[in-house]
Amino acid sequence: MPFIQVKDVVKQYDGHKALDCVSMDVPQGCIYGLLGPNGAGKSSLIRIINMISEPDSGEVLLDGQKMTTNDITKIGYLPEERGLYKKMKVCEEIVYLARLKGMSKRDAYEEMDKWLARFDLTEWRNRKVETLSKGMQQKVQFIATVIHRPQLLIFDEPFSGFDPVNAEQLKQEILALRDQGATILFSTHNMESVESVCERITLINHAKVVLEGKVTEIKQSHKKHLYNVAVEGDRPIDANDELFAINSTRGASAQIRLKEGTSVHDTIAWLNTNYTLTAFNEILPSMNEIFIETVKKLNA
Amino acid sequence: MNRLWLIVQREYFSIVGKKSFIIMTILMPFIIVLIGAIPAAIAYFNDNSGEAETYSVIDETGMNYAAAITDIEGYHFAPLSGDSTAKPREFYDKAGGAISGVIIIPKNVIQDKKITIYSENTISPGLKSHINTCINDTLTAAKIASFGVPDLDKMMQEAQVDVSVNSVRWDDNGNEEKSSTEVATILGMMLSLLTYMFVLMYGAMIMNSVIEEKTNRIVEVVVSSCKPFQLMMGKIIGVGLVGLTQFLIWVVLVIALGTLFSLIFGISTSPQVIGDPQAMQAITAQAQEDTMSSIMQSILSVNYAYVLSCFVLYFIGGYLLYASLFAGFGSAVDEASEASQFTTPVIMLMIIALYAGIACVENPNGQMAVWCSIIPFTSPVVMMVRLPYDVPGWQLLLSILLLFATATLLVWVSARIYRTGILLYGKKTSIRDIIRWIR
Numbered sequence: 001m002p003f004i005q006v007k008d009v010v011k012q013y014d015g016h017k018a019l020d021c022v023s024m025d026v027p028q029g030c031i032y033g034l035l036g037p038n039g040a041g042k043s044s045l046i047r048i049i050n051m052i053s054e055p056d057s058g059e060v061l062l063d064g065q066k067m068t069t070n071d072i073t074k075i076g077y078l079p080e081e082r083g084l085y086k087k088m089k090v091c092e093e094i095v096y097l098a099r100l101k102g103m104s105k106r107d108a109y110e111e112m113d114k115w116l117a118r119f120d121l122t123e124w125r126n127r128k129v130e131t132l133s134k135g136m137q138q139k140v141q142f143i144a145t146v147i148h149r150p151q152l153l154i155f156d157e158p159f160s161g162f163d164p165v166n167a168e169q170l171k172q173e174i175l176a177l178r179d180q181g182a183t184i185l186f187s188t189h190n191m192e193s194v195e196s197v198c199e200r201i202t203l204i205n206h207a208k209v210v211l212e213g214k215v216t217e218i219k220q221s222h223k224k225h226l227y228n229v230a231v232e233g234d235r236p237i238d239a240n241d242e243l244f245a246i247n248s249t250r251g252a253s254a255q256i257r258l259k260e261g262t263s264v265h266d267t268i269a270w271l272n273t274n275y276t277l278t279a280f281n282e283i284l285p286s287m288n289e290i291f292i293e294t295v296k297k298l299n300a
Numbered sequence: 301m302n303r304l305w306l307i308v309q310r311e312y313f314s315i316v317g318k319k320s321f322i323i324m325t326i327l328m329p330f331i332i333v334l335i336g337a338i339p340a341a342i343a344y345f346n347d348n349s350g351e352a353e354t355y356s357v358i359d360e361t362g363m364n365y366a367a368a369i370t371d372i373e374g375y376h377f378a379p380l381s382g383d384s385t386a387k388p389r390e391f392y393d394k395a396g397g398a399i400s401g402v403i404i405i406p407k408n409v410i411q412d413k414k415i416t417i418y419s420e421n422t423i424s425p426g427l428k429s430h431i432n433t434c435i436n437d438t439l440t441a442a443k444i445a446s447f448g449v450p451d452l453d454k455m456m457q458e459a460q461v462d463v464s465v466n467s468v469r470w471d472d473n474g475n476e477e478k479s480s481t482e483v484a485t486i487l488g489m490m491l492s493l494l495t496y497m498f499v500l501m502y503g504a505m506i507m508n509s510v511i512e513e514k515t516n517r518i519v520e521v522v523v524s525s526c527k528p529f530q531l532m533m534g535k536i537i538g539v540g541l542v543g544l545t546q547f548l549i550w551v552v553l554v555i556a557l558g559t560l561f562s563l564i565f566g567i568s569t570s571p572q573v574i575g576d577p578q579a580m581q582a583i584t585a586q587a588q589e590d591t592m593s594s595i596m597q598s599i600l601s602v603n604y605a606y607v608l609s610c611f612v613l614y615f616i617g618g619y620l621l622y623a624s625l626f627a628g629f630g631s632a633v634d635e636a637s638e639a640s641q642f643t644t645p646v647i648m649l650m651i652i653a654l655y656a657g658i659a660c661v662e663n664p665n666g667q668m669a670v671w672c673s674i675i676p677f678t679s680p681v682v683m684m685v686r687l688p689y690d691v692p693g694w695q696l697l698l699s700i701l702l703l704f705a706t707a708t709l710l711v712w713v714s715a716r717i718y719r720t721g722i723l724l725y726g727k728k729t730s731i732r733d734i735i736r737w738i739r
Contacts, residue, residue, distance in 0.1 A: 014736075050524045052723065069527070077524040083517025087314060099306055100525035144521070 001064050003028040003183045004049065004152060009058035011044050018044040019055070020207040026185060026200075031178055033198035033215075034187040035291060041207045042187045043080070046154055049185070050077050062152070073102040076150035080157040080187075082141050086130040090121065093129055094144050101148040108147065115143040119169075135166055142170065146177060153177060156187045171197060191287040201287070205295050219284040222293070225258040226283040227267075231275035243267050255283070303526045307534025308541070311509065315542045325546050329553035337561045352376045353400040355417070356391055360407045368438035369403070372430055377403070388418040403431065410443060484607070484688025485661060491611045492657045492684035494547075495618055499680075500650055502543040502619070503626040506535055507639060510630030510722070519722045528719040532631075533711075536623045607687050610696070617703040618680025621710050622646065628714030631721030632729040642731075653678035657685045664689040674699045676706035713738050 002025035011019040019041045026032045036042050047053045049060055051072055062071050084093055091112060098108035116122045119139045124132060129140065138161055146153065158174070159167045175197065178184055186194050194201075201218065203211035211218065227244075230253035231237060237254045239246045243262050247255040258267060264282075271277050285293075315321055354376045359366035366379035378399070380391065388402040401419025409415060415435060417423050444453050510532075513519045522531055629642035656678050660669035664686045672682040673691070679699045683691070720737040721729065 047723070052520070052523050072525060075524070077521065079517070079520040079524075081517040081520065083519070083521065085314065085513075085518055086516060087318070096306065096310055097521065097525065100303055100522065141521075 002026055003030075003063060004185070005061040005064070006045070006049070007059050007061065009045065009048060009055045009060065011041075011048065011053070011055050013044075017207045019048070021058070022204065022207070022209055023058075024202045024209065024212070026183060028183055029178065029181055030200055031174075031184045031198050032186065033194045033201035034185060034204065035189065035191065035194070035201050035287070036204035037189055037295065040189075040204045042189075042204060043156065045204070046077075046156060046185075046187055049152075050075060050154065073148065074151045076101075076145040076148065076153045078141060078145040078153075078155045078158060080160070082138060082161065084129045084137060084141060084144075087128060089126050089128055090116075090132070090140055091125045094140065094147060097144040098147045101150075103148045111147050111149075112143065115147060118173075119143065134161065135163065138162060139166070142173070146173075149182075151182060153182050153184045154187070155184070157190070158186065158188075159190070159193045167193075191291050195287045203291065203294060205298055210298055211290070211294050215287070218290060219287075222285050222290045223282070224285065227256050227258065227264075228279060228281050228283060229254050229256055229271065229277070230279035231271070231277055233276070235275070237271075237275065240270060243270055253279070304530045304534050304537075307526065307531055308538040311535050311538025312541050315505070315509075315539065316545065321542075321546075325549050326553070329550050329557055332550075332554055333557040333561055336558070340561070353421075354378055354398065355401045355403050355419075356380050356395065356399050357403045357405065358388070358391065359405045361405060361409060363442065365405050365409070365435065365438055365442075366403075369431055369434045375427060375430075388416075392418065405435070409435075410439060410446075413439075485685070487607065488685045488688050489657075489661065491607070492654075492681050495611075495615055495680050495684060496650060496654050496657075498543055498547070498615070499619055499622045500647065502539050503622050503646075504643075505542070506539045506623050507626040507630035507643070508636060509535055509539065510627050510718075511633065511636050511639070514631065514722050514725075515634065523722065528722060529715045532624070532627050532715055532718045536620065536627060540619055540623070610687055611684060613700055614680040614683055614703065617676075617700070617707050621676060621680075621703070621707040622650070624707070624711040624714035628710075628717035628721070628734075631718040632724075632734055633721075634725060638728070649677045650681075653681040657681045660685045670695065674702060676703045679703050 004024070004026040006022060006024040009019050009022045010017070022041070022045060024034070024045075034042050034045065044053070048055050051067060051069070060067050062074070085096075088096070091109070094112045094115075095105065095108040098112065099105060103111070113122070113125075116125055119142075121136060121139060121143075124136065129137060132140065145155075153174070155174070158170065162170055174184060186198060188194055195215070198215055200214050201212070202209055226247065229237060232252070234252060236249050236252065237246065237256070242259065244256040244258050244267060247257055249255075256267075258264070268277065268280055271280070352371070352374050355378070357366040357369055357377050357379045359379060364379070366377070369377045371377060388404055391402050392399065400421055401417055401423075404416050404418070406412065406415065415431070417428075417431070441453060444456055449455075513522070519531075625646050626643070629639060629646070632642065633639045653672070656668060656672040660666070660672065660682055663669060669682065669686055672678040673686050674695060676699075680703065683696075683699055716738050717734055721734075727733075
């Protein structure tokens with residue numbers, strides 16, 4: 001059974017539809033990507049899952065049950081627009097937000113100290129948030145999001161505002177949380193940032209789900225039969241009318257497109273008889289390409 | 301409930317811990333006491349600042365009216381024999397700085413009713429009124445004597461009627477008790493002002509707190525952990541407690557500092573009485589008729605339990621009503637400067653309430669007083685003034701019920717505005733938008 005089940009959710013603001021019959025199943029322990037261009041309705045959906053706003057119709061099930069107010073303690077949410085109380089001390093801020101999520105004071109302090117140590121923030125523990133650099137504030141906010149060990153983590157554009165080193169650290173922490181059993185929902189319009197981590201995605205455009213499924217399957221179904229080929233020597237690869245066409249060549253390597261009905265096996269065999277093959281690998285479309293292609297197709 | 305309490309705590313300590321709050325809380329009583337004490341302190345230092353100023357009094361009437369002007373602290377009056385031809389300036393110059401000025405009592409003073417002080421100094425109102433009193437009594441006596449009727453002065457004195465109106469109130473058992481509208485009215489006015497100040501000051505504080513949370517975007521994190529209603533109520537309660545704390549500290553400090561000052565200077569710190577000898581006389585005159593004990597009795601006769609319990613009720617109701625409005629409107633804007641379009645009407649209501657309250661002192665059972673003390677937006681301020689005058693039970697009940705019903709309604713309405721408003725950015729909100737959010 002999916003951990004989060006969004007069923008036919010409709011949400012309207014001022015006469016325009018933000019979500020139009022959106023459904024989505026997020027399996028337990030999965031890293032799930034909620035993708036879509038700006039203004040597609042991602043934030044509206046996330047606010048509904050977070051119980052910040054209510055759907056006009058449809059429902060959200062958590063673990064098969066209709067969500068109740070108590071379920072918000074099971075969720076950790078990092079909004080796109082980061083914000084903290086600037087005048088509070090780091091420790092007070094984290095503990096306050098943790099206690100709002102139902103943690104006891106003692107638990108919150110214990111857990112916070114672990115996290116602060118992990119992010120090298122221990123010496124900033126008693127400083128005011130406003131004295132921290134932006135990157136450090138982001139880390140504080142991340143700690144506040146995960147400190148109560150939520151079963152569901154929702155990250156809205158998690159990597160924006162992080163430098164590459166910190167973004168990598170964040171990614172590792174998120175993967176570790178997944179390994180501990182948390183279900184993770186990413187919302188982003190930046191495909192590359194989630195391509196390497198997400199197992200499944202839902203693509204929303206103009207308030208509607210336009211694409212949904214496993215990342216590997218989506219890529220397979222959108223592949224263009226493109227391959228990178230490299231051979232020994234200087235002789236460029238010639239096209240073969242029966243097997244493949246050449247998209248581009250660079251020295252002894254080329255990008256080829258297999259003809260319809262041609263098998264990879266036959267192509268490799270032919271190449272190996274005429275050349276000495278050194279490399280042959282398939283080019284799968286990036287999520288970005290699929291995203292742009294899908295959205296363009298729909299807008300056309 | 302637990303979360304609400306957490307939010308209240310955070311709100312409370314985040315404000316109480318602010319430097320500006322601490323400074324304001326400690327400084328204010330000093331300012332209040334200083335303002336009250338400055339005249340007293342000045343008088344104190346004046347009294348001890350060496351020699352008295354001397355004024356020469358030239359009596360042209362030859363009736364020795366000059367002797368009537370008696371010395372007071374800081375001033376000495378020296379009669380001089382009259383010479384109508386000499387200019388006042390010549391006397392002054394002749395004295396060569398030994399005198400501060402010259403007072404001329406002209407020959408026909410009884411007809412003209414005018415005397416003149418010449419001086420290089422500005423003459424204080426205190427000095428003027430002293431001379432005025434001295435001369436008045438003497439001239440009146442002289443005038444009465446001039447009619448040549450024997451014992452006229454005694455008749456005049458007896459003919460002077462000064463009635464003091466005492467009011468006696470029957471309590472429920474028909475027993476008589478001296479009622480004390482003066483003390484009660486002053487108390488009512490004070491409570492009324494207190495409500496007014498409190499609501500405006502802390503209402504604005506709530507609004508700023510809401511706007512701040514919205515601007516730094518923390519609000520989205522917080523409302524993913526609690527209901528917006530809890531956040532709003534937490535704020536209202538937290539800020540309310542901050543206000544109570546501040547007022548308590550002020551009251552304690554003002555009393556302590558006031559006592560300290562009056563101990564140091566050994567005089568009462570009430571400035572008007574000291575600056576104005578006439579007022580002092582009035583008080584002594586009153587004290588002769590109304591003994592001290594009767595004043596005490598009137599202070600004691602105020603039904604404090606009744607007045608204060610009503611005050612608490614109206615205070616809570618009024619605060620809730622206005623605070624929720626401020627919270628709701630604060631959520632609808634991105635910056636404090638945008639909020640004025642919504643807050644101006646609210647502040648206008650408060651000001652109307654205050655003026656109605658002041659007007660009701662004159663006629664506490666008049667049409668306006670009755671209506672304004674029933675309408676929820678003005679009742680917290682106006683009813684305080686009416687309380688000493690035995691408001692009919694049904695009016696009090698109706699007024700309190702209406703106030704709390706309206707406050708509840710407005711909390712509900714504001715919560716709906718708040719719920720939508722806090723998550724909306726970068727859009728100018730109009731009244732029409734807000735009405736749609738409420739629906």
